[in-house]
Amino acid sequence: MEIRHFRYFLAVARQRNFTRAAEQLGIAPPTLSRQIQDMEQALGTRLFLRQQREVSLTEAGAALVMEAEATVRQFEFAQRNAQRAGRGEIGHIELGYVASAVYSGLLQKQVQAFCRQYPDVSLSVREKPMAALPGLVADGRFDIGYIRSPMTLPEGLEAIALDADGFVLALPAQSWLARLGDISPEHLRGETFILPEQISGTLQVAAQGGYAPTLGPQPGGLVAVLALVSLGQGVAVVPESVIGHISLPNVLYRPIKGGDASSRLSLIHRRFEQAPAVVRYLEQIKREYRRVP
Structure with a gap:
């Protein structure tokens, strides 16, 4: 049996009439009658008692209704889920x-x-x-x-x-740089740079200042980088987006004047x-x- 047999069976069980059920299904009544007969033959039992104008469920047919409904629902659920998965909806x-x-x-x-x-x-x-x-x-x-x-x-x-996101300089609060009105790439020539995961900002700032940077440790994430800055171990060129999101004792953020480094x-x-x-x-x-x- 196929899923259509269960649908045909349920249509007849609900309508109690082959003609009305066939109209609902969009098939010819003789075709529906043959499908139900095939189903009964496969099951080895009668599902309907045929009368002149209406049909009624046999005991076997009544027992099948609930299971047939569950089977059709599960099939339709699986079909919808497969279609939704194919569309990327699940x-x-x-x-x-x-x-x-x-x-x-x-x-x-x-x-x-x-x-x-x-x-x-x-x-x-x-x-x-x-x-x-x-x-x-x-x-x-x-x-x-x-x-x-x-x-x-x-x-x-x-x-x-x-x-795009610009860069700022993170520096210890006691650094001499904190006393400057403006900090340019040239001012950082003698500083040790703590390196974030993305070092392009450090390299761009040093290139703008015309020197090879003194590279310090690369401890990992931005919090780890700024922790070393707070301990006075160097300065760091970090994304501007950290301002207002990572606040550590002894760490100041300052713009780099004339620097156009970005990532x-x-x-x-x-x-x-x-x-x-x-x-x-x-x-x-x-x-x-x-x-x-």
Whole structure:
């Protein structure tokens, strides 16, 4: 038997008439009658007592009604879920991010917008070291990742360029630099730079000052970087978005006069992504931003 047999059976059981049931189903009454006969033959029992104008359920037919309804409901539920999954309306996304994506507010805005449109797609959102994220996306452990560009990506990954973010200088409160009215790249020539995960800002500031920077430790995330600054171990060029979000004792934030160093957040993904829910997320982002290599 096939699912259509259960649908035909239920139509007759509800209408108690083959002609009316056939009209409801959009088939000819003789065709419906043959389908019910095939069903009865397969089950080895009669399901209906045929009378001149109406039919009634046999004991076996009455016992089958509830199970037939449950079977049809489950089939339709499975069918709808498969169709929704194919459209990306349900599914799961593994999302990794670097902390500055949260400090900027961009991650929250984009995730919330997606969840409003696709409330039945579940997202697992986890912070990861930036150096690890491209590999995690490339090997399938994460679906997408928010990083800071520029960054060399493994083959098979692409990046969607998102919002640009300038840099500021984080310095110990007791530093001589704190007494200056303006801090330029040249003033930082003799300083030790604590390195965040994205070092492009440090290198850009040093290049603008015309010197090779003295590189200190690279402890990991931005909080770890600023902790070393608070201990007086050096200065750090960090994303402007940290201002107002990370406040540590003994740490000041100052603009770098004449410095035009900047980076941008980017969303990385596999080039030939097939998972419908992930594709929907990427489509949402691409409607707002242009794709870059």
